[in-house]
Amino acid sequence: MNKNIIRFILLIFLLVAVGYPLWVGISANNWANNNNFLRNIFPLFGLLAVSLLWIHSLCGVFEEWLKKYINFDLFINITATIILLSIILHPLLLFAIVRFDLNRIATIFSRNFFIWLAAFALLLLLTYDAGKLLKKIGYKFFDTHWNNILIISNIGFLLIFFHSLVVGGDLQEGSLRNVWIFYGVTATLAIIYTYIIKPLLKTKD
Numbered sequence: 001m002n003k004n005i006i007r008f009i010l011l012i013f014l015l016v017a018v019g020y021p022l023w024v025g026i027s028a029n030n031w032a033n034n035n036n037f038l039r040n041i042f043p044l045f046g047l048l049a050v051s052l053l054w055i056h057s058l059c060g061v062f063e064e065w066l067k068k069y070i071n072f073d074l075f076i077n078i079t080a081t082i083i084l085l086s087i088i089l090h091p092l093l094l095f096a097i098v099r100f101d102l103n104r105i106a107t108i109f110s111r112n113f114f115i116w117l118a119a120f121a122l123l124l125l126l127t128y129d130a131g132k133l134l135k136k137i138g139y140k141f142f143d144t145h146w147n148n149i150l151i152i153s154n155i156g157f158l159l160i161f162f163h164s165l166v167v168g169g170d171l172q173e174g175s176l177r178n179v180w181i182f183y184g185v186t187a188t189l190a191i192i193y194t195y196i197i198k199p200l201l202k203t204k205d
Contacts, residue, residue: 006069017055021047024176028169042093043169049086050164050183052079053157057187060194084129087122087160118163124156147195154191161187 025047029040059066059076066072098104109115131149135142142149161184164171171177 003069010066010070014055018048018051020179021051021170021176024174025170038093038097042090042097045086045090045093046164046168047170049083049090050157050161050180052083052086053160054183054187055079056083057154057157057190057194061190061198080129080132083125087125091118091122112167114163114166117159118167121156121159121163124152125160127156128153151195154195158184158188158191 022044025044026040030036031040056076056079059072063072094108095105098108109119127149131142131146135146161180165177165180165184168180171180
């Protein structure tokens with residue numbers, strides 16, 4: 001098949017995989033009231049982050065094939081930057097909604113275990129970005145243990161997924177919840193293949 005056709009199919013796949021959750025989230029909100037703006041965009045960053053993290057999990061399975069058709073490293077770097085901004089802005093906007101009131105923030109965390117889970121998952125996800133930076137600077141430790149850092153960040157992704165599935169307002173019912181469960185199941189299988197099965201197959205060769 002022509003490379004340009006495959007690239008086009010991959011682009012459509014990316015746009016649908018990321019665009020559909022965002023479209024559902026945007027459609028569910030009332031944009032007429034300006035006072036709700038932060039409340040409206042706050043969940044969108046969560047949807048964007050998880051969707052792109054799902055794409056990343058699949059990239060681990062199809063990395064060698066994808067490198068034939070796209071600039072794989074550039075794609076990962078760009079989407080990783082978007083993910084980083086999204087996972088920072090998502091909680092930051094929540095705090096902005098409550099005007100950074102520490103009492104209200106404490107109340108939010110006391111309501112649900114999955115809020116704490118998200119905070120822990122955020123730390124795990126940030127190990128990827130911190131490790132990538134330190135690896136680039138030249139710290140050999142992060143170069144040597146890069147695969148472990150990837151595993152830790154993927155665990156963070158799965159925890160973020162469960163957080164979103166339980167507390168995400170747009171994910172409690174409807175077709176997007178089914179799509180989200182599909183994302184979670186396939187991501188788990190992809191991570192198991194990439195970090196357990198694939199290395200075992202290489203050692204046998």
